[in-house]
Amino acid sequence: MKKQLPPQLNDKGEEEKLNSKTSITKLSLTSRAENCLLGEGINTLEKLINTPIPKLLEIKNLGGKSLEEVVVKIKEFKEQNPYSKEWQNIYWGVKVSDQGMKTTLGNIIINYPIDFLPIEELIILLKRKGVKNIKELLKLDEWESFLNYKGRIFDRLYKYNHKLMEQTAGAAYYEKILTYNQLPVALDFIREKIVAVDSRTWTENIFKGLSSREMEIIQKYYGLKGARLTLQEIGDQYGLTRARIQQIVKKIKNKVLGNIYFENLIILMWFHTFGLLQGGVFLQEIFQKEFNTYYKDLSIDNNGLSEMLLDIDPMFQSLTYNVWGMTVLPIEHYQKIIEEGVQILQKGPLDEKNLLKELKQRPLYYSIKSRQEYVTGVLDNFIPACLASAQNLALNPMGNYTLEEKEGTKIQSIINVLREEGKPLHYHEILKRVNSKGGNITVQYARAILANHKEIFARVGRGIYGLVEWGIKEYKHISDYIFDILTKADKPLYYKEICKIVNTTHYTKHQTIYNALTQDARFKRTKTGYYTINKS
Template structure:
C-alpha cells in the first residue's frame, strides 16, 4: 500500500469515469441497500459494449455464475491466446470507463466509495462485501460488486500481504496511520493477554498516540484498520485479540463453551451453553449437549456450581462438593464461623439451596461445633 493512493486499478486504462462521487446520505444509503442488485446494474452496463468484449468480462470476472475463468479457459472458448484475451479485457474496461454508466451502477459505486471513505479510506475486501450484501451474499453478487470496484479508477485494490488482508483503498489513505494502529494494538493486546472490546481498545490507542489523526479518529476508522491486520482477530462477540488466541478463534467445544460463558458473564446450565454455542454459529458442526457436558466435566476452566450448572474457574469458583466448599470457607476465614456466615460464603460459590449447606455442616467427620455455637474444620 502507498501513503497516498491516486492511481487507478489498472494503470493501462487510466481514463476516468464520470464524476459520481457526491456524498451519499444515510437515508440514501438505506434506500440503495434496500434495492441493492449489483448483478442487474452490471448486466445493464455491459450491454453497452460488443458481445465478444461483454462475454470476456463476464467470464473473467464471474459475472454470471460467480466463478471467474482464467485467461486460458476463456481463450479456448474463443480460440484465442491468453495474451489476446488480456488485451480484449483491458480494452473492454477502457471502453466502459468512456461510457455513461446506468444510474443504478453509479448509485452502487457511490455507496462503495462512501463506505470506504467513512472507514479511513481502507476496508478489508471481505468486510466490504459482507457488510453491503448481508444475507443476499452469493458468489455471483460478490463478483459483480468486485467488478464495480474494478471499473472505478477511484478504487485501488491491495493484494494480501504477510501483514494485511486484501483490501480496497481510496486516494488519501495513510499507510503510516494504519501501521501505527495495528502495531500499537498488538502491543496492547499482548500486554493485557486477554480480549478487549472495541471501545476500550480505541480509548487505549488514542491515549497512547502522539498522532493527532489517530487521537481524534472515529471508532469506525480504527475498527476498519484493525480488521485489515492478519495478526489481530475478532471473535463472534465483537471483541479483539490476537488471531492465534482461542478466545478469538476457538478450536474445540471447550474453547467455544468458554467463550460463550465468558461473554454471558454468569453460570449457566450445560444445555443452555450448548444452545448458545450453536446460536453463535462457530462453524458448520452442530454442538450436542452430551459432548458439551463431557467437555465441561474434564476441562479445569469450568467448575460445577449447581445441578448441571457450570461457571468459570477464573471467576473465583473452586472445585469440589458442598462439604469441600464449606471447609474452604472456614479455612479462608481463619477462625470458626457462624452457620449464617458459612451459608453466605458457600452460596457465593455454589447455586444450591440453603438446606443443602446446613446438611453438609452436619458431617461430624469434617466439622465440629464450638462452645459459642460456631463451626470449625475437624
C-alpha cells in the first residue's frame, strides 16, 4: 500500500484543507530538507510545485536523499490532492502561457509519434511506459519521472522536454485545433518569423555543433557548396569505405534534426504547414520555390539545403521522382489513387469534381478517411493533391483531367529500366524497353532526357548511359577517366588492367583506350604495356 501523508488538523482538531499558500512545513519533511527549502525562499506548496527539479538540485546542502524525500512527498501530495494541479504553471522548467498562433501550430507537432524525435536512446523506455506521441511525452509528471529515471536518463529527458516545451509554446496544455482553412494565415505567420532572422543565422543554427569534417561531408553529400557527390566518391576522398561514410552521414542527419527540433522548430513548422496546405503531397519544384522566396542564404545552395531538410525529416518521404509526401497522411495509398484515377480516365476525360466523385465511391476512399487527422480538413485535399502530382495525369485547357504523360514520368521510366538492368545500357536498348512497357518515347526525346539530366544520368560510352546514383561519373573524354584511375593507383598499371577498370563502368573499345594512353601527353609508358602519370 502507498504511504499516505498524515492529515493536517486545525486548532479545533478538524482536518485542514491545504491551499496554494500553505506552508511547506505541513508536508512533514525532515528538518534538513525543510530548512534547505525555506533558506531558498521556497516556503509555500505553490512555489515548491513550480520549482523545476534541476533548481532543487542546485540548493546547497540538499543532498540526494533529501531531494528524493522532497520529490516523494510532493508526488504523494499531488496524488491525494488533485486540485493542486491548478496551482502549477511551470512544466519542465518552462512557464506555460497561450502564445496565440505559435501555440496553435505547436498542437500539430505534439500529435506526432515520438518515433519522429532524434532521441533513439529514450524511445524504447518511453514506449514501455505507454508514451506514444510528443504530447504524452510533455505531459509526463516531472516528479514521477525523476523517481523512475534517475541520473543521466532523467537529465536527458528533462533537457529534451524543456526544449520541446519552449519550441511548442506550451501547446500540450492548451487544446487549440487548427483547421485546413486556417493554414494560409498560419503559413503567413511563420514566413514573417523566418524572414525576421537573417537566413545565414538560420543556416548556422541548423549546422550548429558539427565538426569541420562533418560539415564538409554533409556539404558534399547534398551539394550545398559545389557538385553533389556519391557516398563512394566522398569515401575515396577521405580514404573511407562507402559504408563508413553512410554511417557518418546518418549521424550528421540526427545531429541536424536535433538542432531543428530542439532549437529551431519554427523551420519544421514552416515545412509541415506548407505541406499540409498542399494536401500532404507536393512537387519538389513547388516546395523549392516556396523555400527560395523566404530563405536567401547566398553562402550555400538553397535548393540543396531544402532537399536536405526534407530528406532528414521523418515527416516527409520521397514518393517518386520529384514528388514528396507527408508520412502522417495515408501516402501508402498514393500509387493506388493514381492507378484508380487512370482506370477511370481510360473511359474519357473528367473534370476534378466528377473524378473525385468516382474515386469516393471506391473502397480506397474509406481507408483514407479512417486515418487520424492532425489538421481538420487536410484529408479532403489529399486525393486532389495526389492527382495533381501524378506524372501521367494532366489538366487540359478545358479544366478536365486526361491521360497525358509528363516529362517526369518519362524520366522515371528510364530510371526504372536502368535500375532493373543494374548496369549501363545503350539508349536504343533503353528506348526499346521503355516502349515495350507502354511508354511512348521517341529517339530524339530519349536522347534529350539522357543528355540534359546530368544530375540523374551519366554517359559512360558512345550512346551508353548509367545512373549517377551508382557512383558513375561522366567524363568529357575517356582520357580524364584514365587519368583518375592512374592517379588513385599511384603506380604503373598494365594496359589490359586499365581496360578492365575502365569497362567496369564505362564501355569503351580497347583501341580507344590505347589511343588515349599513347596520344595524351599526361601519360607515359614505363615498360612494355605499363603506363603511369607523366609528372615531368
